[in-house]
Amino acid sequence: MRAPEAFAADDLQYRQAMAEAVRATANHVLPSVVVVEVVGGTGGAEGEVEQDAPTSGVIVDKDGYVLASSIVVRRPSATILVVLPDGSRHAAEVVSKDEHRDLVLLKIKTDTELSPIAMPDKIEGRTGQTTVAVGRYGIDASPLVSRGVLSGKERLDGIAIQADARVTASFYGGLLVDLYGNALGILIPAVAEGGAEADTDWYDSGIAFAIPLDVVKKNLDRMRDGQDIKKGLIGIVSKSKDPYENQTELAAIRVRSPAETAGLKAGDKVRAVDAQKVQRHQDVRLLLGKFDAGDTISIEVDRDGKRLSFDVTLTDSIPPLQPQRLGVIAVNQAGTETQADESKDDDPAKQVLVREVISGTAADGKLEPGDIIEKIGVAKVDDVESLRRQMMAAEPGKAIELAVRRADENKTISLTPDSIDSGVMTAIPKAWSEADAKWSINELKLPDAANVAAVLAPKADESLKQLGLMVLLMNPGEAAPKEWLESWREVAETTGVVVCAVAAEDTQRWHPKEIDVIGRFVASIQKTSAIEPLAVAVAAPGAISGTKAEAADSMALAVAMSASRTFYGVAVSAKTRPPAVRLRENDAEASLQVLLPIAPQEDPPSWAPTLRKSGYPVIQAGEVDKETLLRWVRLLQAV
Missing domain, CATH: 2.40.10.120 (Thrombin, subunit H)
Structure with a gap:
């Protein structure tokens, strides 16, 4: 030895x-x-x-x-x-x-x-x-x-x-x-x-x-x-929410994109990119990511049982997203026995059920609770996520045809979706506010994080379904988040939105490292409350009309832009100082909305046009109080 x-x-x-x-x-x-x-x-x-x-x-x-x-x-x-x-x-x-x-x-x-x-x-x-x-x-x-x-x-x-x-x-x-x-x-x-x-x-x-x-x-x-x-852009939207799922079907094709020009269609299943076989959307993303604008690549797809090949010349810009919505709350449910027999996949067939129609939207008077949405145009709709992505990439002002099954009767319904930035929805269905759960305020701690936080939520054994979640960032120097949440109790219970107040670690400023901490607070809450994944937003006190912009507003924008697959909404003051964050194009696979408490006719902040050019809907919501803010958060899940 x-x-x-x-x-x-x-x-x-x-x-x-x-x-x-x-x-x-x-x-x-x-x-x-x-x-x-x-x-x-x-x-x-x-x-x-x-x-x-x-x-x-x-x-x-x-x-x-x-x-x-x-x-x-x-x-x-x-x-x-x-x-x-x-x-x-x-x-x-x-x-x-x-x-x-x-x-x-x-x-x-x-x-x-x-x-x-x-x-x-x-x-x-x-x-x-x-x-x-x-x-x-x-x-x-x-x-x-x-x-x-x-x-x-x-x-x-x-x-x-x-x-x-x-x-x-x-x-x-x-x-x-x-x-x-x-x-x-x-x-x-x-x-x-x-x-x-x-x-x-x-x-x-x-x-x-x-x-x-x-x-x-x-x-x-x-x-x-x-x-x-410049980076080569193609304009395809994945159907799968998980890029590592063994699935390459396309939910949508971006308007006036190289993919549209080449002839790719929603529903195509990508089999090869530049002659290299793919099994997951992550494979597609990695292969496409290497190419520059001006490069021409081959894309092989399966369509209706046929193998097709397309030559696509990538471009450096695609018209930005102008996300659209029908105005419904939709859920996945198991398909019928016939659909299951027709499915070639191992997974059980799914279908999209309209649970609620939001009053005052494009779907109001056209769709009804209980409708099954089967197609948009020729593209099959078999889960809510693919429906949402198709609407994110839809062309503004263009009527669409929905194939709908209503009480065993097949219908074709034509409607023109609304642009998300056309206004704020607040008409929460009455059924959402009729639950009699008891809400409480509790301190929330994370390992290895110095931030003090508290959460206002129903008790775990009385959780409601499809709750929203708003993370409210406090300005540096403000403490006692439990006391701060008392003023939100009634409106949170009414709207069904869990509210988490987070204090800055430093009494002088927010730090970039805290972006990760805020995302971890969301993950912690999602383990104990039935949060609808899309109805998650981050906000600052400046989102309420009459409140001035402070450090929390800039931090909320930074958090939303950096954690785009956690937050689907951000609400801040229109006088927010934009953070030093690198702006990425809004993505149909993780679309973010921005809410400002100013009237539609008012001049937006200088940074708002830049966000819109990058595909972010900026909603000028007029007067915003606590209830308006939380209703908007709850309805982020609407399609």
Whole structure:
């Protein structure tokens, strides 16, 4: 048996060898790594310029082209400077951007002999292998080095590799290399979907993303020619709520999208993308995520028992969503025996039952409780989720035909859906408020979270069905959420909406890390109360008319944008200061509504048009009191 001293000696020898290997690897690529400094043209008093913290870049050829991360062009600047390894500083111009992968190509003029990085035709990175992140920092271009392992491939919808090296913002634009000195990719500022308020919030967290160099090489000539590269969009909407379910059927096709132009239809089952077989929508998403606008790909589908193939040319923009609604509360129920016999799937057949019709909506007077919605146009409807997604992607102002079964009689009903942003619905069916459950206010705690919270909800053994849930963020410095909820008791019981009040950890401000905490409060409540998953919203006190906008309003917007698959509504003051969160396009698979307490004829806040262009319905609801707010939350589940 070996003595402990022998193990210690081996460990020391290993650590020394690893340190030498990391140092050699970094020294091998450092001649190709530069510092990129950004000097802004605004910000200081009396026109004083301000300088952002420097990041890194990579020399990609001897003609002075340098690739950096998109962080250097996030805002207008007076000057971008590149500091070469010899310490010389050179003004750089922006040649082009790869907006799909958060990269920017710069050009400098210099007589200095440059050392471009070797760019392979194919990256051979293996999950689990040692990686080294390399950057530079400061006026003397000091090296930055961090070690980790390659922990994932095809991340960020298929465009990036992931390592667990700890990188700060100064590493962005630098290199991720293997232990043999082979460059793997260029580090970018990014987080996984819903992971943080902004895509730089994971710096120094042990999670780093890099764009593979073989992909960079493929696009480099286009970028040298000044062509910007954008993500390729197709315009399909998955039917499945779970992207990992063994199912690839399409619930809807976006209006005026490449998918519509090519001839894809709702109900098609995708079998292959670019000649690669797929079984889940996540497979489809990862394969499509690699392609750029302008690329043409093949899509194979099954339609009515036939295998069809379509060539689809991807685009960089699709008309934004303008989500529509019928105005019904619908539920899934088991299909008839005949339907079950006809089903080719192992799962029991389902059908969509209209449980309630909301007065004053498009469905009022057209549909009735008890109706079975079987089709929209030619697209089959067999669950509420697919119905909702079809309505999210429907064309505004266009009449649709519903195939409906009513008391064993088949009917075709034509109606024109309402746009969600046309007004707030508050007409909760009477049956929802007739339950006699007892509600109570209780403190709510989470492990490893310092936030104080309380929840107003029915007792667990008296839970109602289809309850709504509103998370109400308190302004920093406000405490005692249990006392705060007393004023909400009566209206919560009347509308059937559970209310959770959450106080900020810090008395001065909300922090981005608390976004995750708020989502965990929702998950905790959903375990004990029968919450309808779609009737979940986050709000701030500013959502009530006559209340001023404060820090909680900005935080509520940040939470909703970052946790789009948890929250389906956000209500804030119209004077809310928008948070520094990267805005993603609203998704038919997780559509978010925004409620503002201002009249339809009033001018919306300056950020509202940006949200609308990204497909978010912004509802100008007029006077909003507590009851109006909670009725809106409860009716987020309406289709």
